Amino acid sequence: MPYDPRLVQPMREELTQIGVQELRTPAEVDAFMAQKSGTAMIVVNSVCGCAAGQARPGVRLALQSAVKPDRVATVFAGQDLDATARAREYFSQFPPSSPSIAIFKDGEVAHFVPRHFIEGRDALHLANALVETFNKHCTPAAAK
Amino acid sequence: MGTFHHDKHQLHGITVVVETHGPRVFVGRCDDIDETGVILLDADMHESADGGASKQEYLRRAAQFGIWKKHDRVVVPRHEVACVTPLGDLPTD
Numbered sequence: 027m028p029y030d031p032r033l034v035q036p037m038r039e040e041l042t043q044i045g046v047q048e049l050r051t052p053a054e055v056d057a058f059m060a061q062k063s064g065t066a067m068i069v070v071n072s073v074c075g076c077a078a079g080q081a082r083p084g085v086r087l088a089l090q091s092a093v094k095p096d097r098v099a100t101v102f103a104g105q106d107l108d109a110t111a112r113a114r115e116y117f118s119q120f121p122p123s124s125p126s127i128a129i130f131k132d133g134e135v136a137h138f139v140p141r142h143f144i145e146g147r148d149a150l151h152l153a154n155a156l157v158e159t160f161n162k163h164c165t166p167a168a169a170k
Numbered sequence: 171m172g173t174f175h176h177d178k179h180q181l182h183g184i185t186v187v188v189e190t191h192g193p194r195v196f197v198g199r200c201d202d203i204d205e206t207g208v209i210l211l212d213a214d215m216h217e218s219a220d221g222g223a224s225k226q227e228y229l230r231r232a233a234q235f236g237i238w239k240k241h242d243r244v245v246v247p248r249h250e251v252a253c254v255t256p257l258g259d260l261p262t263d
Contacts, residue, residue, distance in 0.1 A: 076183035121236040123185075140236040142185035142257040 028105050029073055037071060038102060040082040044089060047099040052112035055101065059116055062133030064096035065164045068113055072103045072124035077145035081125040084144070084152030091157045093166045095129060129159055136163045179203040185236070185257040186210070187229060190250045193218040195225055197237045197257060198244060207248040212239040233260035 028034075042048050046069065049055045058066070069085055072078040089098065101110045103124035110124075116135075117128040123141035130136060137159045144152055181200040188196040188208050198213025214237040216228040236257075 074183065121238045123236050138235070142233075142236060146184050146256055146258060 028107075031105075034073060034102065034105055037073065037078070037082065038100075041069060041071060041085065041100045044086055045098070046085070046089075047097070049099050049101050049109050049113065050106045052108050055099075055109050055112040055116075058097070058099050059130075059133070061097070064132070065136070066097040066099070066130045067095040068116070068128045068130075069098070069100040070103050070110060070113065070124045070126045070128075071100050073105075074125065074141075074145075077141050078125040080147060080149045080152060081127070081144050083149035084156065085127070087149060087153035088156035088160065091160055093157075093160045093164050095160065095164055127156070129163060131163050181254065181256070187232070187255045187257055187260065188246045189252045189255070190246065191252050192250065193225075194250075195229065196244060196246055197229075197232050198239075198241070200254070201243075203254065205248065206245055208246045208251055208254055210244045210246065211242065213241045213244040214238060215240065215244065229260060230262070233257060234262045 038048060047058065049058055069081070071082065088094070101113045103110045114122050117138060119135070120138045120140065125144055126141050127139040128135055129138070139152070139155070143155070179200065179202050182202060184200050185197065186200045188210065190196070194215055194217050196210055196213055196215050198210030201209040201211050203209070216225060218225045
């Protein structure tokens with residue numbers, strides 16, 4: 027059962043305030059994924075304190091990197107159920123978990139961060155791992 | 171390590187591997203560890219004798235990608251538990 031929206035709103039805003047696009051319907055997910063060229067990242071947000079509480083600041087830190095995905099979006103597991111289910115169809119080869127993060131290159135999954143890579147670690151650990159992945163798959167803004 | 175639930179074991183909320191003294195190994199999100207055993211949520215179980223992937227291969231894949239949940243809740247009896255390890259601590263290669 028979804029949590030009270032008032033409780034969840036700050037968790038949404040922790041990402042949307044830095045420009046992460048929130049996808050709340052399957053149609054919005056499909057529209058985001060329709061653009062195949064370049065790099066994209068979808069963050070599966072969640073209420074879970076032990077993992078998502080570190081995932082959101084980790085994503086925020088990582089997105090300060092000069093090299094990062096062209097487009098970044100988020101769905102909220104346990105809240106926006108249909109949108110989350112649709113997003114997971116785009117990385118269905120991986121068992122569903124939340125929070126989790128999928129990075130796409132030209133429409134294909136290039137990297138996936140499952141929940142167990144996040145839980146029990148601090149935000150900086152996730153940020154460093156994401157930046158390493160960005161450097162591997164994304165193009166620096168200056169080179170575009 | 172886990173969370174702010176002070177009435178739960180420190181691994182509460184952490185995805186763990188529960189190795190047993192027998193052929194079975196469990197992976198799931200630890201809810202608690204108490205006198206009954208290890209309580210897992212959203213868990214999977216692998217049995218080495220079932221002709222599928224070996225235990226090592228199963229754990230390698232689980233460490234890389236996670237597990238497909240087959241059980242909402244599992245209690246691994248305390249006397250069967252050999253060790254409990256966070257899945258994120260296992261090597262992925």
